[in-house]
Structure formats: C-alpha cells, structure tokens
Amino acid sequence: MNEENLSLSYAEDILTATLSGEIDHHSAIAIRTHIDEALFVKRPKLLVIDIGRVDFMDSSGLGLIMGRLAKASELGIRLAVANPSPRAVKMLKMAGLDRLIQK
Amino acid sequence: MKKLTNEIKCTFLSKSENEALARSIISGFLLPLDPDVEELADIRCAVSEAVTNCIVHAYREKVGTITLIARCYEDKTLRIIVADKGCGIEDVAKARAPLFTTCPDEDRCGMGFSIMESFSDRLSVYSKPRKGTRVTLTRKLSSSEKKDT
Numbered sequence: 215m216n217e218e219n220l221s222l223s224y225a226e227d228i229l230t231a232t233l234s235g236e237i238d239h240h241s242a243i244a245i246r247t248h249i250d251e252a253l254f255v256k257r258p259k260l261l262v263i264d265i266g267r268v269d270f271m272d273s274s275g276l277g278l279i280m281g282r283l284a285k286a287s288e289l290g291i292r293l294a295v296a297n298p299s300p301r302a303v304k305m306l307k308m309a310g311l312d313r314l315i316q317k
Numbered sequence: 318m319k320k321l322t323n324e325i326k327c328t329f330l331s332k333s334e335n336e337a338l339a340r341s342i343i344s345g346f347l348l349p350l351d352p353d354v355e356e357l358a359d360i361r362c363a364v365s366e367a368v369t370n371c372i373v374h375a376y377r378e379k380v381g382t383i384t385l386i387a388r389c390y391e392d393k394t395l396r397i398i399v400a401d402k403g404c405g406i407e408d409v410a411k412a413r414a415p416l417f418t419t420c421p422d423e424d425r426c427g428m429g430f431s432i433m434e435s436f437s438d439r440l441s442v443y444s445k446p447r448k449g450t451r452v453t454l455t456r457k458l459s460s461s462e463k464k465d466t
Contacts, residue, residue: 236340239369240333246424270340270358272365273428279422301358308435309416309428 220245222252229258230296231282236265237275244279250285261286262316266297276309283314319390326386331376331401338386339368343397346387350395352458359436360395360456366429367399367452375403375450393458402449409442 217268219234219241231249235241263279265271279295286293294316298306305307323451325346343364347357364385371383386398406412413434416427434440438452444450 231425236337238365239373240336242424243333270361270365272362272369273426273432274369274424276428277424277426280426293415305432308431309426 220248222248224252224256224258227246227259228262229253229256230262230264232264232267233275234269237265237268237278238270239270239274241279242274242278246281247262253282253285253289253291254303257289258291261291261293262296263266266299267300268299268302271302271305273309274306276305276311278307279293279306279314283311319392319394321388322391323389324387326384328382328384331372331381331383331403333372335383336368336372338401339383340365342385343353343387345460346389347395350393350458351390356456356458358455360397360454363433363436363454363456364397364399367397369415370429370452371399371401371415371450372401375405377404393460395456395458397452397454397456398451399450399454400449405446405448405450406444407446409444413442 219233219235219237223230229252233245261264261282263282283293293314295306296316298315303312306315327342329338340361344357344361347360367384375381381401383404384400388396413430415431433454437456439455441453442450
C-alpha cells in the first residue's frame with residue numbers, strides 16, 4: 215500500500231510502516247488510519263515505524279507514534295522506530311520515546 | 318531600539334493543509350538571512366507547532382483566521398507572532414506543561430509548547446478565553462562571522 219507519505223509492507227510477522235516527506239498534523243490523519251487498519255488486518259508481532267525518509271516532523275509525528283504505540287499495545291503488538299535522523303532522535307527524546315528506537 | 322530590517326504579515330484559514338504553507342512562508346522569509354540548517358529546521362518546527370495549535374485547539378469547532386507575522390531586526394533577531402481569535406486558553410501555565418493535552422484521544426502528545434520553547438530563545442503566550450491567543454517566538458540567528466570560524 216502506498217500513499218504520498220506512507221508505504222506499508224508485511225513479511226514474517228513484521229508490519230513495516232515507512233513514512234516519508236513531511237509528517238505534520240495534516241499528513242498524520244491519513245497515516246494513522248492506514249496503519250491502524252493494517253494492524254487489525256495483519257495482526258503482526260511487531261510494528262516498525264521507519265522514519266528514515268522523513269524530511270520534517272513536528273509533535274504531530276510524535277503523537278502519531280505514541281498513538282500507534284497505544285493501539286499496538288492494546289493488540290499485544292510490539293512497536294519499534296527505525297532509522298531516525300539525529301534531529302528525529304532529539305524530538306523522540308523530548309517525548310521520552312527514544313526507548314522505542316530499534317537497535 | 319533595534320532597527321527593523323524586514324517584516325511580513327499574512328493571514329490564512331485554519332485548515333490543516335496550511336500547516337505546510339506556514340512552514341514555506343517562514344522558510345522564504347528566513348532564507349535570505351542565511352540561517353544554518355539547524356536554525357531553519359528549529360524555527361520551521363516551532364512555527365508549525367504554533368499554527369497547529371490554532372487549527373487543533375483554537376478553532377476546534379470552526380474555521381477561523383490565523384495571522385503570521387515575522388520580523389527581523391538589524392542584529393538578526395527574529396520575532397515571529399502566530400495569533401488567532403479562537404477559544405483562548407483558560408490556564409496558560411498548565412497548557413505549557415510538557416505532555417499536557419486536552420486531546421489525548423486524537424494522538425496529541427502535548428509537546429507543542431515544549432518544542433516551541435526548546436527551539437526559541439524566548440517564548441511568550443498571551444491568551445484570553447473566548448478572545449484568542451498570541452504566541453511570540455524570539456530567536457537570534459547566529460552571525461555569518463561565527464559560521465565561518
């Protein structure tokens with residue numbers, strides 16, 4: 215599934231949501247809906263939110279990740295954040311979400 | 318009194334597609350001032366936060382007008398104002414606390430004001446319930462001499 219800011223792929227019980235471009239309140243609305251639908255349909259063991267191709271993210275992007283963490287937890291699914299830029303790491307640390315960064 | 322070297326003032330509707338527009342406007346204003354990459358990213362993010370607050374909170378129930386003013390002074394101090402005539406904030410101190418949000422079910426993490434504060438030298442918030450809110454961000458850009466060393 216490919217939208218302007220989101221690409222979803224599923225393999226070996228891992229759902230990967232690759233975000234790209236600018237993630238703000240406007241773009242987060244559709245991204246949230248698509249990821250949540252995929253979580254319910256695929257029921258993976260792990261959701262990876264790959265933000266390596268994100269050019270811009272404000273607190274709406276952080277909220278998107280926090281909201282997916284809550285949704286995934288309800289379904290017994292783990293969540294990890296992959297490939298954050300140094301700037302994204304700084305933002306994640308502000309919100310206490312740096313613990314989700316995939317090693 | 319510092320000399321004003323440039324100013325823009327614009328208004329736009331509180332529609333979410335205008336969040337990117339606001340970032341483009343402030344980028345256009347900043348680029349001739351030769352900000353470094355971090356400064357530009359910080360200020361774009363802070364403006365995005367302020368505008369998003371207007372859209373999500375100030376004008377929650379309707380579409381209103383957001384005013385964006387940017388001023389640059391001779392010492393490369395920037396003053397950016399984002400103002401609305403929306404619902405206003407009952408308790409500004411509470412609203413500015415990290416992780417506080419009135420919309421926990423809408424993926425709002427409550428970090429908007431914290432991020433604005435982190436990315437500016439000074440942040441002031443003036444609000445009156447049912448009248449509106451005015452956020453002023455001040456940031457001094459690093460000088461060209463400092464960047465060359």
